[in-house]
Amino acid sequence: MKICVCENLNAKKPLEQSLKELKAAGIEAVEIGCGGYPGNDHANAEILLNDDKAFAEWLDTFKRCDMELAALSVHGNCVHPDKEVAASFEKDFRNAVLLAEKAGLDTIITFSGCPGDHPGAKYPNWVTCPWPDDFLKILDYQWNEVLIPYWKEAAAFAEAHHVTKIALEMHPGFCVYNTETLLKLRDAVGPVIGANFDPSHLVWQGMEPAAAIRMLKGAIYHVHAKDTKVDAINTARIGVLDTKHYGDEINRAWVFRALGYGHDAAWWKDLVSNLRLVGYDGVLSIEHEDSLMTTDEGLSKAVAILKEAIMKEPKPSTMSWA
Helix, strand or coil: CEEEEEHHHHCCCCHHHHHHHHHHCCCCEEEEECCCCCCCCCCCHHHHHHCHHHHHHHHHHHHHCCCEEEEEECCCCCCCCCHHHHHHHHHHHHHHHHHHHHHCCCEEEECCCCCCCCCCCCCCCCCCCCCCCHHHHHHHHHHHHHHHHHHHHHHHHHHHCCCCEEEEECCCCCCCCCHHHHHHHHHHHCCCEEEEECHHHHHCCCCCHHHHHHHCCCCEEEEEECEEEECHHHHHHHCCCCCCCCCCHHHCCEEEECCCCCCCHHHHHHHHHHHHHCCCCCEEEECCCCCCCCHHHHHHHHHHHHHHHCCCCCCCCCCCCC
16 A cells, blocks of 8 residues: 545645655655546646647656656536536546546546435435435435436446546535445446545444445545544534534534544554455545644644554465464
8 A cells, every 4th residue: 555645735836846745745646636626726637638748747747756646536516406517527527537548547536426306406415314205205316317327327438438446435415425325326337436435434424444444345446544533522412413614623523633633543553454454455545634733734644644554565475374
């Protein structure tokens, strides 16, 4: 495994400066945003797809900085009920697939998206309970009339352009938010659909990431290294479904934290070990969303945890003592 980073944390810096700083910090690979919510500051697909000189210079920047380009992220909601919004995300997704093909990458990271509750809806509707029965009707519409048909077509497009791994981040607010919903969509669409395994979103739902990793064996295509701290006092009072602003840390049920501030190094070692047990040997991509510390400090602390947790040598074929 390699230590990676969601590079959009340095979006306002020139790409080469960002890569040099990340290399000095101990980063070996980067995940580059090329549209959707991550933005496209360091990978404007429309330019790179149509300007071969710009594309060659872009690729050469990674080589000069001795930095692996691991994947492209284009998180969005391509099934948004507002057709203009959906079309914008869809354009970014397809451009990301084409850019990945041009760059020789096989992995795209995104969200499943969430439709509205009927064809004329204006906003997404994330269903969290089965009763009253209206909610089950919404789920039937979302999955069978929108989500599955969309991803069947999108997956076929991706595979036609040699992108064989669409890593969906399991994220509340979207139809795929846990292991069960990820596998449901994968079963319906095919193995091009897999997981971007981000434990931070699973922890506050009450899931045990090690158990989720084992459930997703063979379906984990990318991993985000991000932590969550569940506030036991606030959760005891209000539960985990919390819509307060992320900046209201002291009153929230949970907040995103840098690695080591939600769970200790032993917990991360166990997570990495379970990833190895199911055969994952890709990158661990640090996503800094800790509102209590700067990007530089959060990144350095995350790198320290991962350096301690990652096993660099290949898994032995036999036990040394046997």
